[in-house]
Amino acid sequence: MSFTTVLKKECLDNLRDRRTLLSSFSLAILGPIFFVGIMVFVLERALGESDDPTVFSVIGAQYAPALMAYLERENTKVTRLDPVDDPQTLVTSGQHDLVLIISPDYGDRYEKGNRNTLLLINDSSKLSSQRRHLSNLRGLISNYSRTIGLLRLQLRGVDPDLTRPITTQSVDVASPAARALTILASLPYFLVLAIFMGGFYLAIDTTAGEREHGSLEPLLTQPIPRAQLVLGKIAATSVFSTLSLLVFLTSLNFSIPFVPFERIGMSLEIGLGQLGSILLVCLPLIFFAAALLTVVASFAKSYKEAQTYLTIVIFIPTMPIIIAQFMNVETTNTIMLIPSLAQSTLMTDFIKGEPVANLHITLSMLATTLYATFLSYVAVWLYNRERILG
Amino acid sequence: MIEINNLAKTFKEVTAVRDVSFTAQDSRITALLGPNGAGKSTTFRILSTVIQADSGTALVDGIDVVKDPMGARRKIGVMPHNAGLYTRLTGLENIRYFGTLQGLSKGDLEARVDALVDNLDMADFVSRRTQGFSQGQRIKVALARALVHDPKHVVLDEPTNGLDVMATRALRRIVKNLKDEGRCVLFSSHIMQEVDALCDHVIVIGKGEVKFDGSIEALRENAGTDDLEEAFIQMAGIEEE
Numbered sequence: 001m002s003f004t005t006v007l008k009k010e011c012l013d014n015l016r017d018r019r020t021l022l023s024s025f026s027l028a029i030l031g032p033i034f035f036v037g038i039m040v041f042v043l044e045r046a047l048g049e050s051d052d053p054t055v056f057s058v059i060g061a062q063y064a065p066a067l068m069a070y071l072e073r074e075n076t077k078v079t080r081l082d083p084v085d086d087p088q089t090l091v092t093s094g095q096h097d098l099v100l101i102i103s104p105d106y107g108d109r110y111e112k113g114n115r116n117t118l119l120l121i122n123d124s125s126k127l128s129s130q131r132r133h134l135s136n137l138r139g140l141i142s143n144y145s146r147t148i149g150l151l152r153l154q155l156r157g158v159d160p161d162l163t164r165p166i167t168t169q170s171v172d173v174a175s176p177a178a179r180a181l182t183i184l185a186s187l188p189y190f191l192v193l194a195i196f197m198g199g200f201y202l203a204i205d206t207t208a209g210e211r212e213h214g215s216l217e218p219l220l221t222q223p224i225p226r227a228q229l230v231l232g233k234i235a236a237t238s239v240f241s242t243l244s245l246l247v248f249l250t251s252l253n254f255s256i257p258f259v260p261f262e263r264i265g266m267s268l269e270i271g272l273g274q275l276g277s278i279l280l281v282c283l284p285l286i287f288f289a290a291a292l293l294t295v296v297a298s299f300a301k302s303y304k305e306a307q308t309y310l311t312i313v314i315f316i317p318t319m320p321i322i323i324a325q326f327m328n329v330e331t332t333n334t335i336m337l338i339p340s341l342a343q344s345t346l347m348t349d350f351i352k353g354e355p356v357a358n359l360h361i362t363l364s365m366l367a368t369t370l371y372a373t374f375l376s377y378v379a380v381w382l383y384n385r386e387r388i389l390g
Numbered sequence: 391m392i393e394i395n396n397l398a399k400t401f402k403e404v405t406a407v408r409d410v411s412f413t414a415q416d417s418r419i420t421a422l423l424g425p426n427g428a429g430k431s432t433t434f435r436i437l438s439t440v441i442q443a444d445s446g447t448a449l450v451d452g453i454d455v456v457k458d459p460m461g462a463r464r465k466i467g468v469m470p471h472n473a474g475l476y477t478r479l480t481g482l483e484n485i486r487y488f489g490t491l492q493g494l495s496k497g498d499l500e501a502r503v504d505a506l507v508d509n510l511d512m513a514d515f516v517s518r519r520t521q522g523f524s525q526g527q528r529i530k531v532a533l534a535r536a537l538v539h540d541p542k543h544v545v546l547d548e549p550t551n552g553l554d555v556m557a558t559r560a561l562r563r564i565v566k567n568l569k570d571e572g573r574c575v576l577f578s579s580h581i582m583q584e585v586d587a588l589c590d591h592v593i594v595i596g597k598g599e600v601k602f603d604g605s606i607e608a609l610r611e612n613a614g615t616d617d618l619e620e621a622f623i624q625m626a627g628i629e630e631e
Binding site: 002005006009012013016017213214215217218219220221222223224225386389 | 435438439440441442459460461463464466468469470472473474475476477478479483487488490491492493519532535536
C-alpha cells in the first residue's frame with residue numbers, strides 16, 4: 001500500500017538526518033536527567049536544612065557578652081572579627097555572607113534601657129541558603145530582645161501580656177515529600193513537550209521542506225490517493241513522536257532511582273506499570289500532535305516559516321498544563337475532553353499513584369482521537385488543493 | 391497520444407493559459423516553445439493532474455486527466471521544472487520510492503531500475519546519496535524516476551536547464567531513444583538549437599495562446615527567415631526590450 005511506502009520513506013529520510021534527529025530527541029534524553037537533578041538538589045537541601053547551623057560573623061562581640069553567649073548557645077557558627085573601616089566590603093567582596101555589627105555604646109544604652117540597633121549586613125542577591133541564615137539570626141535576636149523586654153516589664157510590675165494583645169502561630173505542613181510532589185507535577189509538561197518535539201522537524205520536512213526542495217510536484221503526479229500520501233506523512237511524524245516519548249520514559253526509568261524518595265518517607269515508584277499506562281494514554285495525543293504539526297506546517301511557504309509557526313504551536317498544548325498546575329485542576333470528565341490537559345492530568349495521577357477511573361482514560365482517548373482525526377481530514381483537504389504547490 | 395483542447399487557467403487575476411490546443415503524437419518529439427511566463431509549465435501541470443484547468447480538456451491516450459486522474463498518472467511520466475530529489479536518499483532509493491508508489495512489484499521494479507541505470511549511464515553514482523550530485527546527475531535520476539513505470543508518454547519541463555554541454559548531449563540522446571522506443575515525448579524549452587536538433591513538431595506558445603503549430607521547416611517558412619531565433623520571436627509575438 002502506498003501509505004506504508006510513504007511512511008517508510010519518510011522515516012528512513014529523517015533517520016539519516018543525524019543532527020536534526022539529535023536535536024529533536026535532546027529534550028527526551030536530557031529532560032529526565034535534568035528533572036531528576038533538580039529533584040535530588042531540592043530534596044537534599046530540604047533534608048539538610050533543619051540541621052545546618054546558622055553561620056554569621058560579628059564585629060564588636062566584646063560589647064555584648066550576654067547576647068553573644070545566648071547566640072552561641074543556639075545552633076550557630078560565629079566568627080568574631082576585628083572592627084574595619086567599611087564593614088560592607090566584607091560582604092560585597094564575598095569574604096563573609098552575613099555580618100552582625102554591635103556598636104561600642106551597646107553596653108551603655110542597655111544599662112539605661114534605651115533601644116539598641118544592631119546592623120545586619122547581607123547580600124540578598126545571593127543564594128537562598130544565605131537568606132535562611134539571615135532570617136534565622138533575625139529570629140534569634142528578636143527572641144533575645146523579647147525576653148529582655150519581658151524581664152524589664154516584670155521588674156516594673158507590669159504584666160508582659162499587656163504589650164501583646166494578639167499573637168499568631170503558624171504551622172507549616174510542607175514536608176520534603178510535599179516539595180517532591182510539587183516538582184513531580186511538572187513532569188507531564190515535559191512529557192507533552194517531548195511528544196511535540198519528537199515530530200517537530202519531520203512534520204516540517206515532509207510538508208514545507210518537501211515543497212521547498214521541489215520534490216512535492218513530482219510526488220503529486222504519482223497515482224496514489226492524496227489521503228494515503230498525507231496519512232503516511234502524519235504516521236511518520238507519529239512514529240518519531242512515539243520514539244521521543246519512549247526515549248523520555250526510558251531515560252526517566254534509569255534516572256528516577258537516583259532520587260532519594262525513601263529518605264523523605266515516600267514510597268513513590270515510577271515503575272514499568274506506570275510508564276506503560278503513560279504510554280497508553282499518550283498514544284492519541286501523539287496522533288493529535290502529528291496531525292496538528294502537519295496541518296500547520298502545510299500552511300507555511302518555506303522551511304523557515306514552518307519552523308516559526310510550529311514553535312508557536314508547541315506552546316498552545318503546553319499552556320493549559322502550566323495553568324492547571326497553578327489552579328490544581330481536578331480530574332473531571334470535562335478536563336478529559338481537552339487534549340494535552342487530559343493526558344497531563346492523568347499522568348499526574350499515575351505518577352502520584354492515585355486511582356484513575358477507566359471512564360476518564362477512555363474519555364480522554366476518544367476525545368483526543370476525534371480531534372486528531374478531524375485535523376487529519378484538514379491535512380488531506382489541504383493537499384487536495386492546488387495551492388499546496390505554493 | 392496527448393491531446394490538449396482549449397485549455398484555460400487563471401490564477402487569481404493572472405491568466406496563465408488563455409486558449410491552448412495541440413496534439414502530440416506517439417513516436418515523435420513535440421516541443422512546447424515559448425518565453426518565460428508563456429504558460430508552458432501551467433499547461434504541463436494541468437496535463438500531469440497537479441492542477442485543474444478552468445475550462446478545456448487534456449487527454450492522455452484518450453484518458454481525461456480530470457475524470458480519471460489515477461489512470462492518466464499511470465500512463466504519463468512527468469519531470470517538472472526544477473524537480474527536486476530527496477538529498478538524504480541515494481539515487482536508487484529515489485527511483486525505487488516512485489516505482490513503489492506506481493505500484494510496481496518488487497521483481498518488475500528491480501528489472502526496470504537496472505535497465506534505467508544502464509540506459510541513462512548512471513552506474514557510477516546512482517548508489518550514492520544525491521546530496522552533492524552534479525546537475526547532470528540530478529537530472530538523470532529525476533528522469534529515471536519519471537520513467538520508472540515505463541510510461542508511454544513522457545513530459546519534460548525544460549530538462550536541459552542548467553546542464554553543461556556534455557550533459558545536454560547525453561540528455562538529447564536519451565530523449566531520442568525515448569522516441570525510438572515509440573513513446574510520445576513532449577518537452578518544453580526556450581532554446582532554439584535544442585528544438586532544432588531534436589524535435590519533429592513544434593508548438594509556439596505566447597501569452598497563454600498557441601501562436602504556431604507545425605514542423606520546424608514550416609516555422610522557418612512561415613516567418614520568412616532561416617534564423618530560427620528570429621522566427622521564434624516573431625511567432626511568439628515578443629518584442630525585444
